[in-house]
Amino acid sequence: MRHDQEFQSIPHVVRRAAQRFGDADALVDGDRRIGFRELEEIMIRAVDSVLALGIGPGDRVGLCAPNSVEWIVAALGIHGAGGIVVPLNTRFKAQELAYILRKSGAGALFAASSFLGNDYLTDLKRADPELPALRTTVSLHGPHAEADLTWDQFLASGTRSTTAEESIDRLAPDDISDIMFTSGTTGHPKGVTLTHGQSLRAYGWMSTEYGFGTSDSFLVIPPFFHCFGYKAGWLASFMHGVTVLPMAVFDPGKALALIARERVSILLGPPTIFHDLLHHPSRADHDLSSLRVSMTGGSTIPEALIHAMKKDLSFDIVLSAYGLTESTALVTTTRVGDTAQTVARTTGCPIPGVEVRLVDESGREVANGVDGEIHVRGYNVTQGYWDDPAATAATIDFDDWLHTGDIGHLDSSGNLVIVDRKKEMYIVGGFNAYPAEIEKVLLGFGPVAEVAVIGVPDPRMGEVGCAFVVRAPDTDVTEKDVTAWAREHMANFKVPRHVRLVDSLPRNASLKVLKDELRAQFRDGGR
Template sequence: MEKWTIQSALSNAVSKTPDKVFLYEGDKQLTFKELDERTDRLAYAFLKEGIKRGDNIGIIALNQFEWLYTFFAAAKIGAGVVALNVRYRESEFEYMINNANVKALVSISSLADFNYSDFFDHFRGNIPTVRKFIFTGEGFEGSLHFSDLMVQEIDIEQLNEAKDKVVEEDTAVIIYTSGTTGRPKGTLITNRSILASAKAHVGHFEIKSSDLSIGNLPLNHVGGITCSIMVALLSQSSVVLIPMFNPSDVLEAIEKHRATIFGGVPTMYVMLLNSEKRKTTDLTSLRLCVAGGSNVEPELCQRINKEIPNGQLVNLYGLSESSGACVLSRLTDDLSKVQKSIGVPIGDFEAKVVNKERKTVPIGEVGELAIKGACVAKGYYGMEKETKETFGEENWLYTGDLVYTDSEGYLYYKGRKKEMYIQGGYNIYPVEIENILSKHPKVLMAAGFGVPDEFYGEVGRYYIVPTPGEQPTDEELTNYCKQHLADYKIPKQFIFKEDVPLTPAGKIQKSLLRKEFEEMKEGTSR
């Protein structure tokens, strides 16, 4: 039986449609065959530079060809790619590169006003495991140029020998958790797990070779590398890479390429539909609008349905630890179902809802979602305790997300387990309140969590980003919540901000908001 690896999936695509365009980036395009040939050369160059099976290669780049050259070349020789965000700086780079024992680092040379070449030239002493620095542009003395590695002659026998050693359980990519609840952990996503998620995704949404998706989700996140790239690889469809999310660029790409699939977090949909360019853009080619990352509040669901007339709105639930999607809406679900439920387990994956003792709870009762299947990653890099806590017995992944299920097997998201707080003896799930607040016409985004209170034990503190040109008041939002929520759920604190920190995937980064609150509280107590 043939091994199921990223290399074999690419070889299969080449055998079926060698000259089909797989990737677009600006005015450039790349066929399956061209990707295979170019990554053979890079894979051999990595071998010559001393990179071997089991080593890790860091990558800092936008959604661009070089990112994917590195990914596919590394996969061919059994090396893992450590996916780093271009927005990271000193503390993130030092922690993640050292934590993952990175042997080689591929990076863009600069972006905006930040020069990565200069930075790493002076930072080398802080990341001693990195032996090779490779830049897509100008580097420092002693570093390598990416393009030089792409033109070397290949010793095909040596390359094939390295390819033959790769197995399904080899790590393909290490993605650090988004940090919404604490210290990032490097998730070990294997050839097997990433392909299992992508295959189930393709089958569930009936992705065809004629489809073309917009690759706007960052490649250093499963939304980009699994739900866009690997899904397209297995279905032999195409992806338009958007280097960094920008509403105008996305809208232009949808119209120019007659894209059929767009996926994004709710924040991206809000920005897209609020863009001035939206008024003059034809979106009728879109057949599937995939929303992931967090619950889509009902009003936004209705707006997407109205403004993208041919695009069926569906939910996607997945996390780094599930290597990509593991729960999706059904294509037959109507809008009312999509507004309420995140969907059902896909492929042959299983789901259960458990209590604190990890015993299954009855239908309708809120508990922690656990997922089982080939999509489950193999753990966290160098973190045995955290791996045992999250990846339980019999390959069950305990997600830390609170849900309940109905008699038809649909799952309903209630928020993160660690985000639940108890106000006056009542369990409060922030996502429910956030969805209500986001419906207010003067609110663009809302994010909340519980903070200590002498009287209630904990109270809800909600950060509000107003709609441009508007400024809601505490009283307005309190009265609005009174109309839609039980009195014990009404937030006690509102904090108005022009913007809030976002994770690489576009979710509101509550860990930084919580840190800001803790520092403020500590300062006032001195």
């Protein structure tokens, strides 16, 4: 039976897990250990409390917090009430968060009181004191002066009726579960709508293919605001009775200790994570023999890293995959038994029920081995962008093909090889960074007259940004000034790690910036 047929909604996964796995550990977060039966009880309380806030079917609710029990319970409560979760990137600044809350029309916000030096609720009030739809704010981790309710007050606010169970029962696979905002090449975030059924089918298949089981435990390091941590993380785990250990901030030393203490067997994430674990000075002091399954995505994987993950981190299975938020973040994956070369050089074959084709600039399908734009069609493709029909029409054609903008080709075995990621986009430690968006923000800095951003290689993060800046006349801004201003106005992963002050930007006859020349300048500059 397919998982979208076994489970009608994401909350239903928890309900079935409580029946199947009882008091076995569902979540381990610090000193807290929560069994599947207890998790179901907490979920019902959360649904009841969300309904008491006046949130119902189709209502949008923002969720801005690090990986934690509270994030999962808040999401389940919103889903169970029929609401739509709007996950917010915890690295975003207040202006970025405010835009998403406005665009989605979120009526409530669940937020951490503070995280990584960010005071989200205070900063949001300063950035946009009159968010029109926002009625209620809940502080997830302790009281906050700007919050209407603490987490404990929220959980105590329900009426304890049978309404919560009835609300869960009404959920259907085609109901929208999430609006996942992803930055776009236009510089404005776009909200990808995804349904319960899409995620259940995609990640039910993936977790079965990868061999998730009741004896496994999963240290979830990728953030929950991304499908990697949320859908491939705790949702996939609960389908199979896997214990989830949320990690709020990746610390390789703490991760190694958790792997040894909790006998962690599943660890998915970008290559950066495994690079840091391999090179941590205390790695040899920890028993890592429990590690079994890994999948790494987000950038090219060196074959040497795969061999090191098996030899020095004890993984039996190392896989790679490709997807984008518009495709429920899963399109292709390598399979158990594929060679290290296949895993390193390709992202595997399409998952069942999904088609992939490569087309040239005129829209004609190309032969295997020939580069083309990757198009995807199947149940996993979003219904469209929230409140943005023009962007939807520009991305998904009349035949339901999703035009990814990514360039690749199929090898002789049907494995997808990624050649270029959206041409301009680059990936910083697993996070997508879009030059147009970053350039738009940097142009808000008065001394910056012109700017062009490119992705450049980085030994640890894979890629980072380099900003070529033309100063406004009669200004003496420095490279450090640009970096410092950027850190105050955008998420850390977007901040260019390199800044070059130049007299002018190279342009063609149409005045388009020649970024290939900038890449050559960076290489010639040696930094």
